[in-house]
Structures are given as C-alpha cells and as structure tokens.
Amino acid sequence: MSRPVPWVSPVLYGAVLIAGLYAWLAGLGDTRPVPFVAGLAALAVLDRFERRIDPVLLLALRVGLFTLVASADGAGLSRVLFVLVPFTAYFAFGRTVSVALAVGCVVVFAAAGTIHDPHWLADAGQVSDLLMFCVGLVLAVTMAAVAAEERRARMELAASAAAVAELSATAERNRVARDIHDDLGHHLTAIVVLLEKATAFRDLDAGAADRAVADAHGSARRALEDVRRSVRTLRESFSLEEALSALVEGQPDVVLEFSGEEGGHDPAALRALYRAAQEGITNARRHARATRVSVAASLDPRGAELVVSDDGRGFAPESEGYGLLGMRERVELAGGRVDIGSPPGGGTRLTVTIPRRAAP
Template structure:
C-alpha cells in the first residue's frame, strides 16, 4: 500500500497560526477581526483538507483537485478580509503549494506568480511604504519556499511509490521462481516414480498368469516406487518451509544402516538455493548408489565453511562404467549450476565418488 500524501501537515499548521494571530489581534484591538467568521473559515479549510486526504491519500484526480483548489482560494481570500492581523494573506502561498501535487510544477509556478500579482494589486501605494514592501518581499520568499517544499515532497512521494512498485515486482518474481522450482521438483521426482510404477504394474499384469513370481516382484517394485514418490512429495512440501540442511539429511538417512552421514560447519552463511541443491544431490547420490551401483556402504559428508559448501557421496559399488548419465544426474547438474556450483564424479569398479561444490556468493 502506498504511503500517505506528503507534507499534509502544512495547511493545518498555517491555519492554526492564522487562528492564533487573529484571536490575539481581536483581543488586543489590533485591526478589525471577525472571530466567528475566522474560526468558521479555518474550520472549513481543515475539514476540506482532511476529507481530501482521507479520500485520496496519494494523488487527487485533476478535475476534483481543480474544484477544491478554487474552493480553497475563495476561502483564503475571504479569510484575508475578516482577519485583522493580516496574517491570513499568507494562506495564499498554499495555492501553488496544493496545485503542485495535482498539476505539476508549471501550473504551480504560474499560480505563484498570479498570487504575487494579486498581493501587489491589492496593496495600493505599496512602493511608498517600507513595511508594505517588506511584507510583499516576505510573501514572495514564502512562495518560493513553499514551491521548494512541494517539489521535495513530490519527489520523495514518487520515489517511495517507485520503490514499493519495485519491491512488489521483486516479490512477484521471487514467487514465480519458487513456483517454477517446485514444479521442476515435482516433475523430476514424481514423474520419474509414476513412470516406474506404471511400468512395474504393466509388467505385473503381463506376467500374472505365466510367471506369478515375476509379477509379484513387479508389484513390490511398484510399491517401493510409490513410497519413494510419497517421500519426494513430502520433501517438496517441506522445502516450502524454512529449510535446515543438517536436519533434512538426518531425516533422509534415518533408519538406513548402510549410510554413514557426517556434517561439519554451519549452514547460516549459505543461500537456501545452494542448500537445497546439496540436499537433492545427496538424495540422488544415495539412490544411484543403491539402485545402479549395488553398493553395500555409502558415506555422505557435508562441509560448510565460509568459502564454500561441499557434499561428497562415496560408495563401494561397481561403478558407473561407460554408461551415459541419466536424467537424475543431468537434473542434479542443472540444479547445482543454477546455484553457481559444479558436480564432479569419479568412478571405478571399486566404487563411485560424487562431489558437489557450491561457493558462497561473492567467493566464486
């Protein structure tokens, strides 16, 4: 929500000053002041100001602003006639001040010149009296100061509006990026597992009568894939909440006796995107070690220091051989690359070591 209209306090403060000066002049017998009319006129000005600011907190539409400006000008002139102190004439500086917010500096400057001409014309013989010359000079200075104040206030208002619009755009882009990330996670994980389930169930259906053992094994494979899919969906939903990599890794390997996990350092200095990429890499590395390398022991190590985050997944399986990388590894490389890191894989018949390194922002 945009900030409220700038410098809204100027008009009420000037009205209060005119009221004090007019009442003092009436009590002291200085000039001819009609206190009831003065109070009523000033009260009406304050009501108009408050009603406008409440209805149009940022900028008044031009047509309505023109009507209100004419109403205020009439009130300023009327107050100048009922105020014996002469201070009410200063309210005319609010004409260009108010116009600046609705019509811009050109209209405001033109009205300021008009107010100055009106003040000169309404003061016959001013050039023969030092006091009146001084009053007109001070009035001109007041016009310049109010125009300057209005220009600064408008610039500040427009700057805040641009800042709020920029913040809203950034928030929308961040939300869109997060939605894309979640969609990518669901597509990569859930799509893979659902495909595996369909294939397994088709296999079970095909071998149901001829080879019941093969069909039963296929059903069990489908069940395992369904459980993995459920786990991945839960992880995707969990990723929408504040993410803590050590806790997530503990949950990932919980109950898996063939996986040894070590974590050193603190994740505080590392971006959430980098930590998510490490978690996904650990998940993919463990899955590949079991499914493809047929490993019996898997060691997962995470090092988090001031310069980089590093994940290592080492297994004692049969290695990758000359097989091409699958979609899982390709997706891992894409995630890590988006976080500004790299993926290294060393494989031999004695086992495979997956290493993911992501520098801290500014350390690359």
C-alpha cells in the same frame, strides 16, 4: 489529488485564527470577526471534501476564501494563507503550475500594495513583509516538492514490493513443481516400470513377477518417505550422502559412489545435486531403457560434481522435457552448470558441476 501532508493547512488555519482573533481583541486594525471566522471554517470544510471536488474548482474556491479571510482581517496577518496556493497546487497540477502561481501571488501582493499605497516601496516594513512572503512561498513550494517526491518513492517502493512478492510466489511455485516432479515423478516411473515387468513375466516367470510387484511396493514406500523427507528438510539439515543412499536403496541396477566431505558446501548446491541424481535415474529408466545406472558424487574444496551415466540407448537433445529444464534451473540457481550427452561407447552421461560457495 489528495495531499501527502494534509496537516499543513489545518495548522496554518489555526495559527491565522488565533492571530486574527488576538488582533481583533487587541484592537489592531479593523477586523470583521464574522466573515473572518466563517471563511476559515469554510476552508476547513473544503479541505475535508477536497477529494470529491474538481482540482481547478477547488483551487478557485480556496483563492476566493483566502481573499475573503484576508479582507476581513484588519491586521493583515491572513495574507500568509496565500502560501497554500502554490503548495496545494503542486500536488494537483505539478511543479510548473505551482511555481507560476507562486510568482502570481507575489505580483498580486505587490500590485495590491501599490494600489493601497503608491509609495509602499519606501516603507521598510512593507518591503520586509513582501520579502518574508516570498520566503514563505519558496519554502511552501520546496516542501511540496519534497512531499511529492516522498510519495512517489513510497509508491515505487510499494510497486517493487508487490513485484518481489509476485516473483517470490512464482519462484516458490516453480520450486514446488520441481520437487513434485523430482520426488514423485522418479518413484512413479520406477513403479510403472516394475509393474510392466510384472505384467510381462506373470505367465512366464511368476517368481520374477512377484519380485517386481514387491519392488513396486518398495518404490511406493520410498515415494512416501521422500515426501516426508522433503518436509523434514525444510526444518532440518540436509545430507547429500544419506539422501543418495536412500535414493538408490532397493535398486540393484543403480550403483552409487560418494567421496568428499559435505561441510562448508552450500546446502542449496547439495540439494541441487540430489535432484539431478533423481532426474538422471528417472530418465535412464523411462527414456533410455537402461539396465545399469552409475551415480558418482564427489565433493572437494573447489566444488561439487555429480555424474549419472547409464548403458541405455543414448540421449536425444530434442527429447529434453520439463524434468531436465527444472534440473537446469535448480543448478543454475546454485551457480552451477549441466552437461548431458551420449559418450562414444553408448548410453547417456549427465554431469553437474557446482563451484563451491560458502554455506549461508
């Protein structure tokens, strides 16, 4: 697995190269420049192709090249390269292996010192070098842990962003589906009912049939206007009273009552009431065969309420379809509730209540 901080190794290689060459030119120790430089160059090439190499083999090659460079550096400055062993291993094998390798580096460092000088523990300089090496290992493992956690957090954030985008797209598809159903579905139902009426009265009452056809034309025009209005409301403010008035216009069997002020009410709640009115009128015509529909909207400081009632054949709970489901979803998103049933006197009564929330 590639490292999230690929710049660490090249920076350390460069520092070791400069320090080693300086020590060679200054005569500090017995430095062999050819294997020293060649080893560092091989490490740079290895890092370039690390994604194509098996992690275990990559680790072994790095340790071998670190050993080559350190053995060619007479000044002993290249031992710092071994802090990269646990650092790079952290991203490929995890924390446990990284810590184990760090401990192993300390043991090897101490063993090499003992072999070279059995009394090295009495040398304060060499003990100080070991302690500094241990500090470097701790910092390397810590830095690797922070980098790995940051990468994990970025991956989770990217996954969350993708999930949010998918949810947003789904919500938008559902909204468009509800709008198509509420807008066009309402008017298409009215057109179908009017054309059926025209067909039924064509031979019995030509005048009534002509009026039904004219009303169907009017419903078609209103459908087109609703589509345009839906587009405009994406950019302009929404007025529930105006929208309801336009909805019942040209429908003598629908009576509208409106009271209250819209100011301060959430536009999403007002749109939800409008869509509920559309669905209520559509269902009254399509399913209840109502001859009279009443739409009453009232707004007050506590909230908004819409009541759609008709004199049709009543409501059957098992007949609830996509339109009512979409209406419930829309109202719930606005923080309200939907109640629908058949009162004792017959017909259907749809009640939508939405508590008042401050407009965003």
